[in-house]
Amino acid sequence: MRALRLTAWQSEPVLAEVEEPVPGPGQVVVRVGGAGACHSDLHLMHDFRPGMLPWGPPFTLGHENAGWVHAVGAGVSGLDVGMPVAVYGPWGCGNCARCVLGAENYCENTAAAPVPGGGGGLGLDGGMAELMLVPHARHLVPLPGGLDPVVAAPLTDAGLTPYHAVRRSWSKLPPGSTAVVIGVGGLGHLAVQILRATTAARVIAVDTRPEALSLATGLGADLAVPAQESAAGEIRAFTGGRGADVVLDCVGSDATLTLGAACGRPLGDLTIVGLGGGTLPVSFFALPYEMSVQTTYWGSRPELAEVLDLAARGLLHTTTTTFPLAEAADAYRQLAEGKLTGRAVVTP
């Protein structure tokens, strides 16, 4: 079968012929319906060098996947061939205190995971291929309510990651509060909707691109702010001078972190989701009083089930552009050039 492979660090992915996977005991092979192209894959292609991660190429890209059960290994029960499923992407050891709770994104025994801190599309073969080997049936979540794998695939990362980030700040988002989403791409366009669906906060979207701001407004953002010098002032003015209760930075550059600190409210949260490589100098007067700053990484399996439920109820809509597998490399080119709105999804 054909697969889009990263064959070396610091290189562009290539379409290659690989063996079809066969499920061993406890394993499942998924026929891929959709595989999202995440900006993290661009970081993988361009920002890493040998030795920086405990795993490396070659492997098939695609770490946000959904499709249908194609074949099950010995001992797998409850998953029938043809059943639509989403793939829970972070693959941990399965036995540590975090994994037992379904938070394999924060596995504490990564040495016992299939690849330390990685998963399908991140060190192991991912979903940019006709078939994908999933090493344990617990990594599959049945798709509820007739959800199409093409719209479900981005929910496993572009949806799950901001859902986890928003959920941990729920207590700071009562009626009267304001949340800011910086970067309205794959993650951000779902972050706007997750805030609308699960909190009473007013939502402000910030982006450099007019098309991204239009998308945010169309998805229910209360205010769309161009990412420029005046952005912090506009956000302060909209909040009556108080500042935003929660800022989700889906870019993570020096500029966006500075904006996040400048537009936040005392006691607020600044959550760094983007891997933009920026830094935020911290000192007593550099942040609003008692602002909490944290990173977040992906989300838990129970949270994925919650995201899928929101989508099945029609509360989340993935904006997608689809690409056949033969044009998957072009999806990444367009993502790198900022030409996409929402998420590019490869349909093998």
Ligand code: NAD
């Ligand atoms: P994307 O390319 O789809 O979206 C990024 C958006 O940010 C674009 O709309 C772009 O116009 C906008 N942007 C760029 N620079 C900006 C600036 N200075 N100010 C405001 N907006 C700006 O990317 P994505 O797939 O949504 O990923 C976003 C980031 O999140 C990436 O760094 C990615 O690696 C990271 N990520 C992190 C996790 C995690 O678990 N923490 C998970 C997935 C992705």
Ligand code: ZN
């Ligand atoms: Zn990702």
Ligand code: ZN
């Ligand atoms: Zn674990």
